[in-house]
Amino acid sequence: MPDTLTAKGRATRARIIEGAAGILREQGPAATLDDILARTRASKSQLFHYFPDGKDQLLLAVARFEADRVLADQQPHLGRLDSWESWQQWRDVLVERYERQGDTCPLGALFLQVGRRRPGARAIVTALMRQWQDQLAAGMRALRSKGLVSPALDVDRAAAALLAGIQGGVSILMSTGDSTHLRAAVDTGIEHLRAATDRSRLP
Amino acid sequence: MPDTLTAKGRATRARIIEGAAGILREQGPAATLDDILARTRASKSQLFHYFPDGKDQLLLAVARFEADRVLADQQPHLGRLDSWESWQQWRDVLVERYERQGDTCPLGALFLQVGRRRPGARAIVTALMRQWQDQLAAGMRALRSKGLVSPALDVDRAAAALLAGIQGGVSILMSTGDSTHLRAAVDTGIEHLRAATDRSRLP
DNA sequence: GCGATTTTGGACTTGCTGGTCCATTTTTGG
């Protein structure tokens, strides 16, 4: 890859990443470079021109792309969890998003292929989880500062537990096609907050 | 494969499955048939003799093997969740088991390879989740019948949420190497039960 | 003990997939 990409080059590179993401969502690990080339109407030399380290490098780029989508799809709700209504809206968007996604797991497939252990891959997941959890925690703190939940609530632990519940709910949804667990996890998590309502401030 | 296996045949077949499970745990999807053969000191003809449908059939057998281990490793605690102490013991065993397992995900790797959608694979996961959740729910009912938690607790939903938290905690542990989320999920789940303590029966 | 059946060894085939290479076209910058 040359030092600087032209506008055309950037467009092609982006087209390859997006196309690859699509193919990987549809076909999972079975997707081959030729499939990606066919879908993106690119040639081998283009692919290796923009991703000199080959498939792994491309997969990592796709992983970043997909990780960004995960949070973006939850906005703007995830960023404004400062009332019970906004939590409810977020919940609805989240559940709907994953029910629609069905049984494809873009990130999971990617990581098993590229190897979880590879530092690049691990960094992507870790960053995603941290950001996600931070936004949940921020929402809980917002409720707390409004006096809607008890000051005694351990926000960080509650956020970690909620995030775990979401992840597990999603992965059960992936493997069984049933969103019951995702719903149960999120709803129980929110109830946990409600149960910690700060009664001292209530009228 | 002949209609009936001799004792020797069964032993070989089992040896292949266990060896394959080991290799897959170590190498993930990168594991090849030749790796498995080397590890199990078996030949190609043996492998295809006992698994005529090839790699997929073997992977499915390994998946069954691993799924059985998941629950077995939690026993006898998981089967006797009838006091707060037993819940705590189960929690410790569970966390320890997955911390020791580290970042290998035997089942996850298997399913992505064999294809989640394949009915055989889906049946294995679904059955595992159902049994697991049933045992959690049974434990909650045991607490309830002893008057330790409120009769108002929605046991099935609480069990679903707890299971989701465990799954998510484990998968975050896999990808980040950090067991914080698993601990938070399980502990929060148990606290959720404690919070539903049946005060009407307390002295 | 003996024929039938099962189990085993391992060479060989085949198809595919990631990756290389070079020639050609297009774009850029001055």
Next chain:
DNA sequence: CCAAAAATGGACCAGCAAGTCCAAAATCGC
């Protein structure tokens, strides 16, 4: 307008991994 750099097309290669096959050895049932 032109040389240098970037972008593109696509044939070609090499390696590997799944799967096939046949013959030999071990074992079983009687």
